[in-house]
Amino acid sequence: MGIVQIVAVILILVLLVKPVGTYLYYVFSNEPNRTDRIFGGIEKWIFQLGGLKNRKGMSWKKYAISFLSTNVVLVAFGYLILRLQGGLPFNPNGIGEMEQTLSFNTVISFITNTNLQHYSGETGLSYFSQMAVITMLMFTSAASGFSVAVAFVRGITGKESLGNFFEDFVKAHTRVFLPIALLVALTLVALQVPQTLNPTIEVTTLEGQTQQIAIGPVASLESIKHLGTNGGGFFGVNSAHPFENPSPLTNVIEILSMWTLPASLPYMYGLFARNKRQGWGIFSAMMVLFVLLLSLNFYAESKGNPAINAMGIDASQGSMEGKEVRFGIPQSSLFTAVTTAATTGSVNNMHDTQTPLGGITPLALMMLNNVFGGKGVGVINMLMYAILAVFLCGLMVGRTPEFLGRKIEAKEMKLIAIAILIHPLIILGPTAISFLTDLGQGAISNSGYHGLSQVLYEYTSSAANNGSGFEGLADNSTFWNMMTGLVMLLGRYISMIAMLAVAGSLLRKKPVPETIGTFRTDNGLFTGILIGTVLIIGALTFLPVLVLGPVAEYLTLR
Template sequence: MEHVIIVALILGGTTLLSLPLGAWMKLAMDPSSGRMSRWTGLFARIGGTAEEQGWKGYLVTMLTFNAIMFTVVFLILALQHYLPLNPDGMGAHDPTLVFNTAASFTTNTNLQHYSGEASMSYLSQLAGLMWLQFVSAATGIAALAALARGIAGRPSLGNFMVDVQRASLLVLLPLAVVVAVLMVLGGMPMTLQGSAVATTLEGVTQTIARGPVAAFLTIKQLGTNGGGFFGPNATHPLENPTFWTNGLAMIAIMLIPMACVWMFGGILGRMKHAAVIFSVMTVFILVKITGSVVFESAPTPAFAELPVSTDAGNLEGKELRFGATGGPLWAVLTTSTSNGSVGAMHDSLNPLTGLMPMAGMWLNATFGGVGVGMINMFLYIVVAVFVAGMMVGRTPEYLGHRIEAKEVRLAILALFSHAFLILGGTALFAATSLGQSTVQDPGAHGFSEILYEFTSAAANNGSGFEGLGDGTAAWNIATGIVMLIGRFLPIILPLAIIGSLMAKRRAAESAGTLGVEDATFGTMLGLTVVVFGALTFLPAAALGPLAEHFSLP
């Protein structure tokens, strides 16, 4: 009962909050006229440009800005030991780690091959990583706004420099201020003082790392970034002090990904269509949550022969203050969106529970990352519309756009690139000492550790299964490249589809056009996601979590 109430409160509450936020995001990102367009003038002055861009122009500007993001942060991280705001005297990083970390935060992934409290200066955390948490999330929102404008039949996609400022300053910043204030009131640290040194009751010296946690953590959650201030992320008591901050963080994880669907519907002027997409995503997330909570209530299998109480379920890697629902629920939310912060250690989840986060990242579209989750769902929509059109023998149309071979090829290429990055990378590392020598657990679980790391990188999620010595140059470079391809290909290809659609004449919608506002379409879309997303990964799941589950005593 406790589980049902908490899940209903978090998911239901966030759904309700996402409606007004989605309406606000439509206003802020796509002001038609009136008061909001004042901001456009200001942003045009800051960026020095407001020209209307086609898909290629928009894309080039976006990639240029992301290259600047990467370069600036690469320099800050590489030079942190010469820079100020370093009270604990953090030293230099390995170059491959700097590459991996800069790629990771530029791509909104936040995969971390370092431990924040042990190696990052406050300047690296704030001006480097936290800055990217704002602007990488803003890049995703901007890309979705551009995509939606194209589908809506506008003559241009807008201007990226204006869009990225709208998303940073009108959407992310106000929300971050509100949530960070609540986090501070919830007991979270926010200080620029270095570590505290304590002498414990038994006379031992304990060094307690702290820092500007509240500001960092808030945008980490809101922007589906997920990179923790501390190594163990949101399981750390100073990064997540209470049951209530845990609940607020889960709402912050889901809020913007949900609102992005409404923003998409708002720009299209098709809110019913958005509601169908939202429902499909909600069904998937509910299935995963149910699985996760049920599988995790089973006791730790390692204790089967020992006199250990079994009432509390599997507590390895979990915090008591979040209650029994906190760990498994968070694991699903953080991987359904491409957040990647953790509220329990995923490596220590029961095998079938561990499958749920992986499934979330394989699909990567059940709300998904800020902006890009909805873009991924657009790819599934293209495929679903095409298949539906073939089934009834009509020219496939989506909102009056004829979906033809070229568009479907691009969509399939984007969807398969995700699978290729994950399965190809896993195969390479599982078959060679590159990966074999770095796993901590034997057998099928070790395979899962490698599979999870590539899944997380390709999905731009950033959570770690851990139990993996992933600080090697091979892991740093391989996952760094996977993150970059996994980020930009699924933005480039959908915008190319839009470019192709915009070049064609749009047909008037008629009684014969496939309806996109009813349960039939929702079912078709859901089935497409299952067939394309889930079945692609079934063999890998069988070698990892399923094999481990069935080998349990």
């Protein structure tokens, strides 16, 4: 039955890819369509208010500057609110200001779509901060990533320009995230997720003592948290909390919320490229990698902990440590795989308590640049690997490689090399530094191989802009707040700017006609080569550290 549950959710996703991908194409193609009748009026008013009557296409540099400058303004606003939240309204529980390095980490975390939380939501933030900073940044960071992804797709598919960042940014809000988030939030409210501004509830326990139960505007945050692949929870235990995720039905809704938009972007890309087969090929490569790693997690968690099994204790239900009984292993494993493949970072079980082999799945999915990725990151990364695969194949046969009718030359490959190499550099480098300092080692709660995995996971999650954690790390300190904050910044912006530069470079090139020697990128052979390229790059950069962490821990337990 567990496998049936997983297969059913995957089938629902596959059925949603085409209609959602088609809708996204109509939103961002800038061609007249039916959605203009619904959203055109309010967008026109927004553009007039912002002085954007003439929304000309931008060069890659202007697009990047617009993207960065918008993010800087949002960071400044968010930081100010967090530092002053103690004296601001909608703070019925009297929560004080947030410490400065934690405020820095938090705003960087949410603007980069990471949502790594070194604080506990219900005790660290006022209702105003949850709405004006956290929820706001969940919308804007997702819209920013979506805009960059669309610009990149326009560039490599040979459109007239990369588009206008501000137009894409507004459309991502008005036509995608706001309407869908409203529907999901109302659905969650109907399924018993709280949505209120009332203070905490005081109840009397069975022992006759009083207990404070935190509530708040949970459903609205929960909807954009998953739709925007953000992941930051209203409560400290995230989607394992019964107020955030009360039932198996809400669990499936949250899985599909964070998975559908990233999974539909390859189909949107196929429509931009006028080649649907190529879009399905990219999607197939993502799905194969996802299913392989999901299978590893489900198998490992179903088999249970080898050390406990060796003691003769009945472990027929697998390893339930850190998991909610209402979800069980199937929906916990699926949630684990989706949240790290789609760079969401929300959790419905504690990854720190997973078996060593099971813990490889979330690590590997983030190390492979999130496979499906968040709002735009996945399709950008997979197309980056596709261009690399075409280049390698061209070298093998002694032919100048081409992708979508444009030659891939030294400039593009240098930029792609930067985007690929920065990922392991900002994971492995800070991990090593943390083990060389007392400030880093002092946060580790487990000795040995699992302690290494805790530190590795923290930086992998930060670099991949995922935000989930092993949660055994005492990470709310000046050292960890600053280190992970810098890693999140580098992980978000260097690769995105590099890929915008690739798109701008390809856009300026004249298309070359297809010949009998052109390597096709819309068939099963190329999909297989793409999967192999991703796995080889990932193994070369991360296999040694995985052997030192979870693999060594698994062998020790046996």
